[in-house]
Amino acid sequence: MLNIAKIKNGIVIDHIKAGQGIKIFNWLKLDKAPYTVAFVVNASSDRMGRKDIIKIDDTITIDFPILGLIDPSITVNIIENEVITEKIQLRLPERVENILTCKNPRCVTYTEKYIPHIFLLEDAERGSYRCEYCDEIRFAGDFR
Structure with a gap:
């Protein structure tokens, strides 16, 4: 042991x-x-x-x-x-800021670098988050 x-x-x-x-x-x-x-x-x-x-x-x-x-x-x-x-x-946070990044080239955060990347928990079972600006989906394991 x-x-x-x-x-x-x-x-x-x-x-x-x-x-x-x-x-x-x-x-x-x-x-x-x-x-x-x-x-x-x-x-x-x-x-x-x-x-x-x-x-x-x-x-x-x-x-x-x-x-x-x-x-x-x-x-x-x-x-x-x-x-x-x-x-x-611990649990999945309801909101994350500047932890996940949006990969959608049409999202405002993609071109305007000063805007914070904000994601809201969409589905705790799947660990999915939705971009507050463009609704792009990211997963908990995708953080930098």
């Missing part, structure tokens, strides 16, 4: 779909972190079968809407003095 030390103060990103943890690890640039990070791949899970886990031995700022776009089933545990003080259950 793999044994990883407890975190005194930090964050545990849990219930990541197996294989998706590397996206989060890279997005958070944890390979350059000056603190301890544990990245567990394909851990056993009663609920999911297999999952990835990231343990960060520091408190960092995380953009939860982007994390929710990567994998809405994630649970983020905030650890203080070795105790979970907060559990944040």
